[in-house]
Amino acid sequence: MSALPLAGKVGLFFVALWIFLAIFGPALAPHDVGAVVSPDAFGAFSARYPLGTDYLGRDMLSRILGAARFTIGLALVAALSASVTGTTLALVAATAGGWVDEVMSRLMDAFISIPSKMLALVMVAAFGSSVPLLILTAAMSYTPGAYRIARSLAVNVKTLEYVQAARARGERLAYIARAEILPNMVNPMLADFGLRFVFVVLLLSGMSFLGLGVQPPNADLGSLVRENISGLFEGAPAVVMPAIAIATLTVSVNLLIDAISGRSTRAVEN
Amino acid sequence: MDALVHVEGLRVVVRKESGGEVPIVNDVSFSIPKGEVLALIGESGSGKTTIALALLGYARRGCRIAAGSIRIGDTRVLELGPDALYGLRGRKVSYIAQSAAAAFNPMKTVMDQVVEGAIIHRTMPRAAAEAKAVGLFTALALPDPKTIGARYPHQVSGGQLQRLMAAMALITEPELVVLDEPTTALDVTTQIEVLRAFKKVVRERGATAVYVSHDLAVVAQMADRILVLSDGEMREIGPTGDILVRPSHPYTRSLLAAAAPQPRVDDTAAQTTPLLEIRGLVAGYGRVDASGMPEKRILDGIDLTIARGRTVGVIGESGCGKTTLARVVAGLVPAARGTVRFDGEALPTNLKERTREQFRRIQIVFQNADTVLNPAHTIERILARPLAFYHGMRGEAARKRIVELLDLVKMPAALAARRPAELSGGQKQRVNLARALAAKPDLILCDEVTSALDTVVGAAVLDLLAELRRELGVSYMFISHDISTVRAVCDEVVVLYSGCKVDAGSRKALAAPPFHPYADLLISSVPELRTGWLDGLPPRMAVEAPAPGEGKPAAGLCTFLGRCPVRISGICDRVAPPRRELGGGKEILCHHTGDELEALQSAQAAKATSRQRGQSVG
Amino acid sequence: MADKALAGRLIAQRIGLGAVTLLIVSAVIFTITNLLPGDAAQEALGQSATPETVAALRAQYGLDKPGPVRYASWLGGLATGNLGQSFTASMPVADLVAVRLPKSLLLAAVTAAVSVPIALAIGILSAMWRGGALDRALNLITLSMVAVPEFLVATLAVLAFAVKLRWFPALSNAVDIKDAGQFFRTYAMPVLTLCFVVIAQMARMTRAAVIDQLGASYVEMAVLKGAKPARVALRHALPNAIGPIANAVALSLSYLLGGVVIVETIFNYPGLASLMVDAVTNRDMPVVQACAMVFCFAYLLLVLVADLVAILSNPRLRHR
């Protein structure tokens, strides 16, 4: 880690900070997330309410601390599963080739064209609203994108001669995919994961808005911004703070990823 | 003194992962008078390319020019700022890279890239530059010089690319030209033409040049003076003649000693039970039609047998199908027709049906070492895999074995931790070989194993192969375009020309006529280790290899027809050539009888030798 | 010409596959929508629904028939180019789409015209100076741009440019646009918002693709010819990176048709995305189907174009 560039260090710091907050946040929260503690909505920064109060007069600090856990937990799992599933399927498609590839690619194309709102609604309708479901839906709506990118990478790598060498050695497809192809596409996929993470974080609020996932009084960071949006005009911390929270979280995650993959690419280059 | 190039105490280092720096070129000093050609020779990995690049004030990623001074004319290269460097590169000094194929941008026409230097440095308007380029093309004996510029790199043969690169380097009339192994990747017949062309332009333009190579014979033709390197250190420097005749440094002597390869075959070990039997093989690439014939047919009716413990050489120019043949045996390319039998039983031509044992027993050493090693893996991991895969060898045992393997191919164990990109071309090639050896195979398909290596290491590798053969009875298919090596290691030799077996016979048969006309061309193209050999050669008629994609003659006819110096019009271009048995297991595919050919070829040989005697006096 | 033939083959093949994909999509959408609780009749009557009124309305919409039958008849209609009749808006689906589609396309086109060049510029610049200060700055900027929720960007933009400065209208219904100036004022903010969303991905992909090429040895050769970084990047690396870049662009742009609900609602822009969302809410299945088809088609088209660009830009593939 010492070799991390500055940007990477900054990223690492914030990521660590957020993970810490996600774990211990609720314990540190001065108030209950649902408790209306102040008569006035959109209270400004104050000694009693460091991050002001929200549209109902609830303590913003406590709400953000509560939201961090959901946002990070959900987005991380969802984005990860999207990228992992996408990559795995892509590897299968690329290595197997032929009709397997065809069928999978067509299905993914079809998948991309299904409106995520509809997906979400069906999910809620079919299985009721729950956190695992939220993750599943988010993951499902981002898997095809990951798949497409991963597949194009994999197909390129597959044609390279060291893969031929592995085949001539009699290696199984599984090994070729895992050991020969994957390592040479992991960096771009990491970068892609970074962006997906951002998108999922933002998607969550939309989903909760539809009534899928995090249930009141809890909320994810995006929903905090959304539910307090009318405080924007008086520049209420209730809107600004969660927005900043999202920014620091997502940006730092990407900085960290860039730094890490940057390091390994440099290692490969020279 | 009036030397054009002055290099003092040059030192280049590479940064380690761990942080420290190690020198790859150390305290190198030399100077080149105007109009002279200095050759850098030395084993692979000795720092030749590094020095060459340093002359342009350039160091590869991860490398750094740590100390020393380089003066070209009155420019102090290492003291130039970025902008000044842009001005220097391609203007004062220009570079001809080791592999032309990789050095051309696949997306742009050849002409664009040839004149680019002139455009960048505004030495002349584009139109003028193009005119000049066409002039250079002619001077470099390129086919249809007027139009070749409009082609894309992939539409031009390797040898032609190499010459186009020369044109690219000369377009700005630089004071110094740096040629980095410009012919290593070429086969002899093409190499000759390229060397001729280079020599001609260098002479006419009185250019000053640095010629990097590990092939003494080639250097002997090109250089006025030679600088011998090993491990990034200067060993000696002197006029070509002296170095070749009375080398002072032991390393140089070893180089020379290895230059003319000794025979490494003792027929005692030879058995005759066939290990690999190929019959009537037809194979190729692209879509297969209803009858199972590939769109792009490469190999046509190949018969070939490799007996246990024997080595069969496959020679032929670039693109004739050598690698394809190996790939068929390895199962990477399906056979459209014919059979491949291994150790008595038929070998499934598609990978899925082969047993792991079959995989283990047949190993292929791929040609392009730099693309065949996974850039993401360390050397250790690359070598560990076959050990684990075939022999279930892991942990300490595996690590010990890996060190052994590296040692076998004359590489320091320290390199095990590096990734392929951190190795020189030759080093990669040896890792590539070591990986095959790890499997303890019965048959090794060696595709140009030594062509990227210098004579010393090359010789060492050949010894290794011979040793394995002696002790373990390993058999080889030895693919190469370097006949001298093939002569040295093979019991039998097969000559391919555009996918057809045109000549086959024992090693001895390859020593004296009669040959198939193409084989003859090949053999007489091998550079000899003495100055002036190149100039002594009789000027040949159209020996130009057709660029990829250019039409073969009608099916059935002799494929060599277009280039054959002894073709009989009326027969060769009408009737398919017969396959003639000439006794002693020798066979050729030609209309000429053995005697006719013998007559023709011995006469010609006589002429050549006499002329050269007359020349190389004094 | 070899490339024409090649492109032709590809297109033909893709059209076939595209048809299949569209079929899959329609089937999936149809089944999904049948899973959705409630139907057009219930939604239309809302709070005031009673069993009999619902039943009557169902009969009227033909929802009383079993699913497969409806799907079959829908397909039949599609075959004859008839998208069917909207339940809620008592008019042909084709008409509804005809009103919205051009608007959506226009918005997408304008956004693309603005965002793609910017993204490419950013990507190439940061690739040229990779690891440098500029690279880091651009990276940070693009990241922060995606990191802000879309609706926040939009609302802020309106607040600043419409309410405070009064430069642009807060709404972009894009009805009766007369002159260029008005056109600009109408599209400025929606396009701005969308750029925030799409630029980052394209820029990063471009950067990656170009850097990938900068490692190639012909690039080293160009450097040794004395080419300056700009020339190296633009004349040598970029042409070789076109393929992947085109794909990234295609992916991002495909978002501009279906994914812009938020922008359409906040700016009151009458596009397809919001049409579809409404349709889902009202369970107006013919409309949902039609929109899904359009989006899928657009997506496939973009991908096809991307692949064509990749092929035609590459001489190796062009003349075999």
Add this chain to the structure above:
Amino acid sequence: SHATKAHAQAPRKGGRIRAATTSSSTADTLDPAKGANATDYTRHNMLYSGLTQLDATLAPQPALAEEIRNDKATTWTFKLRKDVKFHDGSPLTPADVVYSLNRHKDAATASKVKTVAEQFAEVQASGPNEVQVKLAGPNADLPVILAASHFLIVKDGAKDFGAGANGTGPFKLKEFKPGVRSVMVRNDGYWKPGRPYLDEVELIGIQDEPARINALLSGDVHMVLAVDPRSTGRVKSTPGYAVLETKSGLYTDLVMRQDAAPTSNPDFVLAMKYLIDREQAKNAVFRGFAVVANDQPIPPSHRYYFAGLPQRPYDLDKAKFHLQKAGVSGSVPVFATAAANGSIDMAVLMQQSAQKIGLTLNVNRVPADGYWSNHWMKHPLGFGNINPRTSADQLFTQFFKSDAPWNESGWKNEQFDQLVLAARAESDEAKRKKLYGDMQVLIHEKCGIGIPVFISFLDGHSTKVKGLGSIPVGGFMGYMFAEHVWLDG
């Protein structure tokens, strides 16, 4: 006789205004019978006129019917105004009225008021310009009921409303793009002399509240519906803009099904009712733009409001007592949705109070999408949202009577049913008021409905818009602003 307080300066003719409601989708319709939301009501009131019209006190005023007679509140005769012309120039005839009233009974019309129309036993022309309506039973409120926008009068035989609208209203249809906008121009032949004042009205829907406010404050629109209480400060503080509060009978209520555990237990119901902190709901959720309610649906502003009913307090001890009496413990799910204005916040507030007496309320936020068909009245504990009904009778008949189609809590009470019928037949105001009072008490005490507050309608408008007032049916002057307002120069 008008709804408008601000009648000081003389109205000015001419001008075009743009008004934004909360929604606009392909479901937008020109058929009054199908009217589903504020946007439809507003549009319909511009294009059509009804037999009657409501004033600020929700008292019915004659409109197309210039004279209304009734016999025991069962047989009603409407004398039609003469020389009223439809937009296409054809005169208004009894046939049009008969058709307009009868079509609601036909299921194919998919009328929102089918259930109300069921009571029209017979509708027929009883003279050159007279229409007679015979009711299945007495109903003194018929004139009020007929003022609802669904009962607006359309042309005889009108079926296809996709093509256009032919009404007798103050404005003619110029452009109608579902989900985009509708534009109406002044109908010079309007039967009210001098009305309307405006030349043209453009009606659009903006879902997103902040966007709506921004549109107003950036001058894009002159009026917006449904201002979020939290945005009022911002609007008021911007010079040239004002907020108009309309106190109304709109309420979001806690529905406790009487046919499911645990909500069927009267003590649990009481516990819940005591658990509602109405003041907090009023202040925190609605920022004061609401009136504390008392678990019965008649708002204080209504003429039948029974003031004598003691206010139920927020009383945790009583709540706890009843909860224990009901023997309910552990956790109970409560369903809330964005579709029911404020329900999610109220649910969260109740959750907080419940914690204090050791009851866990699990708030389930469910999609607004499809709420009414999939969740409303389908869970033991959930929320509903009831728009103001013009007549108390209608309200009780549709939502509280045992056989009410939308008896939210599934509450069955004989005494109440009889009271409803009695009141309906009673034409003596005083007696009637008494009967309605008794019903309010019954609901307050026994019904499975908790009504925390009555929510005010909040309109935002440019101060250039004059003549605005309140008609507590809804915002935008009960969706009838168009014929009342004018633009100040």
